Amino acid sequence: MLLANLRFNSKQExxxxxxxxxxxxxxxxxxxxxxxxxxxxxxxxxPPFNSKATYNILYSEKNGTASAAQIRAFEDTWHWDNxxxxxxxxxxxxxxxxxADLIVALRSFLGSNDMMAYLVMMAIRxxxxxxxxxxxxxxxxxxDPTASHYLKLVMDAIFGFRNIRNEIIxxxxxxxxxxxxxxxKLHDIIFYYTKSEQYFFHRQRITPSQExxxxxxxxxxxxxxxxxxxxxxxxxxxxPPRRFGDRLLExxxxxxxxxxxxxxxxxxxxxxxxxxxxxxxRLKRYLGEHKGxxxxxxxTDIYPIxxxxxxxxxxxxxxxxTLLERIITASSNEGDIVLDPFCGCGTTITVAEKLKRKWxxxxxxxxxxxxMKHRLKDTFGDSLKYQVIGEPVDVKSAEELAEQDPYQFQxxxxxxxxxxxxxxxxxxxxxxxxxxxxxxxxxxQKTKKIILQVKCGHVNPSQIxxxxxxxxxxxxxxxxxxxxxxxxxxxxxxxxSTGYYKSPxxxxxxxxxxxxxxxxxxxxxxxxxxxxxxxxxxxxxRHEAEKGEQLSLDKEE
Numbered sequence: 001m002l003l004a005n006l007r008f009n010s011k012q013e014x015x016x017x018x019x020x021x022x023x024x025x026x027x028x029x030x031x032x033x034x035x036x037x038x039x040x041x042x043x044x045x046x047p048p049f050n051s052k053a054t055y056n057i058l059y060s061e062k063n064g065t066a067s068a069a070q071i072r073a074f075e076d077t078w079h080w081d082n083x084x085x086x087x088x089x090x091x092x093x094x095x096x097x098x099x100a101d102l103i104v105a106l107r108s109f110l111g112s113n114d115m116m117a118y119l120v121m122m123a124i125r126x127x128x129x130x131x132x133x134x135x136x137x138x139x140x141x142x143x144d145p146t147a148s149h150y151l152k153l154v155m156d157a158i159f160g161f162r163n164i165r166n167e168i169i170x171x172x173x174x175x176x177x178x179x180x181x182x183x184x185k186l187h188d189i190i191f192y193y194t195k196s197e198q199y200f201f202h203r204q205r206i207t208p209s210q211e212x213x214x215x216x217x218x219x220x221x222x223x224x225x226x227x228x229x230x231x232x233x234x235x236x237x238x239x240p241p242r243r244f245g246d247r248l249l250e251x252x253x254x255x256x257x258x259x260x261x262x263x264x265x266x267x268x269x270x271x272x273x274x275x276x277x278x279x280x281x282r283l284k285r286y287l288g289e290h291k292g293x294x295x296x297x298x299x300t301d302i303y304p305i306x307x308x309x310x311x312x313x314x315x316x317x318x319x320x321x322t323l324l325e326r327i328i329t330a331s332s333n334e335g336d337i338v339l340d341p342f343c344g345c346g347t348t349i350t351v352a353e354k355l356k357r358k359w360x361x362x363x364x365x366x367x368x369x370x371x372m373k374h375r376l377k378d379t380f381g382d383s384l385k386y387q388v389i390g391e392p393v394d395v396k397s398a399e400e401l402a403e404q405d406p407y408q409f410q411x412x413x414x415x416x417x418x419x420x421x422x423x424x425x426x427x428x429x430x431x432x433x434x435x436x437x438x439x440x441x442x443x444x445q446k447t448k449k450i451i452l453q454v455k456c457g458h459v460n461p462s463q464i465x466x467x468x469x470x471x472x473x474x475x476x477x478x479x480x481x482x483x484x485x486x487x488x489x490x491x492x493x494x495x496x497s498t499g500y501y502k503s504p505x506x507x508x509x510x511x512x513x514x515x516x517x518x519x520x521x522x523x524x525x526x527x528x529x530x531x532x533x534x535x536x537x538x539x540x541x542r543h544e545a546e547k548g549e550q551l552s553l554d555k556e557e
Contacts, residue, residue, distance in 0.1 A: 019386065019387055020349075020353070020385065021360050021361070021387050021388075021389060022369060022386060022387070022388045022389070023361070023362040023390050024364070024369050024388070024390030024391055025364060026364055027342065027364070030390070031128040031129070031132060031362075034389070035339070036132065038133065038135060039337065040132045041134055041136070041137050041200075041331075041332050041333075041336035041338065042138050042140075042328065042331050042336060042337070042357075043129055043132075043138070043139040044142070044324065044328075044340050045140070045141055045341050046143075046344070047141075048342070078117040080114065080116060081117070084117040084120055084121070087120045087124055088103065091103050091123055092104060095123070096127070096158070099127060099154075099157045101157075102157045103120065106119060106150065119147070119150055119154060122151060123158070125341065126154060129341065135195055135196045136194075136195070136196070137194070137195050138192065138193070138194045138332075139159070139192075139193050139195075141155060141191040141193075142188060142189075143190075143191070145185070148191075151191070152164075152167075152191060155191055163194050163196065163197075164192070165192045165201075166192040166297045167189060168189065168297050169187050169189060169299065170187055170189075170190060170302065171186050171187050171299065172304045173187070173304070174303065190327075200332065202331075204294070204295040204329065205292035205294055206292050206294075208293070217229050217287045226288065228285055229285050230276065230282040230284060231283050231285050232282065233258055233273070233280075233283050234251060234256070234257065235256055235258050236256075238251075238253070238254055242264050244264060244268060245268055247278075258283075267283070295326070299323075299326075302322045303320065303322075328348075328355050335356065337358045337359070338352040338357045339359070339361075339362075340360070340362070341362045342362070343363045343372065345368065345375065346376065349361040350376065350379055353379075353384065365408065365411065366391070366408050367415075369388065369412075370411065379543045395522070398484060398518050398522075399484065402456035406456055409454075409456050409484075410435055410454045414435065414452060416518075416522075417438065418438065419437060419452050420437050420438070421436050422435055422437060433453065433466060433469075434451050435454045436452040437451060438452070438480075440529060442530040449476045449477060450480060450529060451470060451471060451476045451478075451480070452480045453470075453480070453481050453482065454482045455483045456483075456484040457484075459485050460488065461491050461493075463481065464491050465494060467481055468494075468513060471498070478513075479498075479514070480513075480514045480516060481513070481516070482521070483516075486517065487515050496513075498511075498512045505530060506531075510528050514527060
């Protein structure tokens with residue numbers, strides 16, 4: 001797909017040796033070119049759902065409200081075209097036989113339509129994901145009911161129907177919308193598969209609520225003040241009599257005492273058994289011993305990201321971190337490799353980093369890569385080390401990107417200076433002379449604005465004059481012209497003639513019109529404006545690792 005011939009520098013060409021890595025590009029190409037067989041411990045993917053909706057990245061405006069300007073990130077509508085036909089043919093000729101047979105059968109049933117195009121796109125990628133997964137690894141496929149029934153068939157064919165562990169129901173909607181002719185749609189589905197019968201799983205528990213403990217742990221032990229409840233000492237299945245002190249008690253028919261005689265003797269000495277009836281011992285269960293309720297396959301305790309949540313970054317398909325925390329802690333260990341091939345705004349890799357896992361994230365838009373880089377920096381600071389593969393590393397590869405997709409080039413260039421893309425109107429015929437924004441504060445309660453233009457083709461002084469007009473029209477403090485080509489002397493002269501913006505907060509002047517080349521940006525030069533005041537992107541919450549932090553988990557292998 002895009003960037004098939006994009007250059008990678010010599011460092012990027014080497015095997016990554018499991019270094020934390022962000023990849024820009026088509027995940028099918030990335031998986032085939034860069035991810036070795038059986039190298040990943042856990043895969044989470046939240047692919048587009050074929051809902052025929054155009055997703056947009058929403059950014060916060062300077063007053064904190066959602067922006068009316070929406071950036072077209074990707075369309076999740078798939079169509080049966082030449083690419084779908086080629087992929088279908090590749091699956092039938094090269095995929096495992098059971099996968100090829102299923103895809104042929106599905107096409108005979110569905111026909112050559114949008115849903116079939118979506119399933120073909122998913123099937124060929126799932127084959128690659130099965131290849132890179134370790135034999136002890138797990139995969140979680142997140143989807144909604146639109147295509148879940150078809151995707152399960154594909155997963156069964158690739159991973160084996162015996163290797164499905166759960167069909168998880170996540171209730172993501174809390175306030176249902178009124179439906180006149182059907183039940184309200186409240187949930188997503190997460191298919192949990194393993195590659196084999198040998199896999200890691202850490203049982204997850206839900207901490208009891210205050211309401212629960214107040215209702216059931218009603219008794220207080222004299223002397224210690226410990227809260228407890230009395231629970232049955234019986235289980236199903238006939239068992240032998242046991243001695244409780246000086247009494248030999250038969251269990252009721254069809255029941256048995258839950259402990260051996262040795263453990264009963266110890267419990268009697270410790271005062272753990274209470275007789276509410278002469279022949280019915282009951283066990284003291286202390287509140288401090290309650291590990292919480294086991295997590296089942298219906299998840300109602302993880303709430304979606306609401307409009308005012310601190311972790312909300314404005315990405316339309318963003319999932320809550322608690323959802324990924326549960327998945328990652330359940331099916332991986334510290335130091336394991338976590339892969340997200342549809343990485344979006346980077347929730348998976350952010351949570352993986354917090355939980356001390358290594359990670360790989362892949363996305364096909366530079367918008368998403370830019371958003372992830374900002375999120376990682378805001379959350380972990382400059383100390384976090386990772387590599388980005390697939391981005392231009394020099395002017396030559398920048399030229400290749402500009403030739404292949406000018407819009408991706410524009411988004412990448414804006415990301416170099418931390419700018420928010422403007423509304424994508426070019427496809428509609430007119431961009432109002434603005435490609436991006438940077439907002440900053442240099443005096444109390446006043447937000448200032450920098451507007452940016454990005455050019456990858458021929459440049460001349462008239463473009464700087466046009467930018468000057470846009471600066472005046474938008475009442476911006478600074479305008480920046482980013483160019484792939486070398487600017488002319490006339491352009492620089494025109495830029496100087498626009499004068500300076502004097503910052504009242506810093507009592508310093510900054511050029512009102514600035515020209516930056518891609519070469520200069522790659523060498524580290526940036527916009528000259530009041531320092532450390534950018535408020536362009538909503539910042540992710542800073543992660544502070546707790547000393548001695550441990551997870552209390554029950555491990556089952």
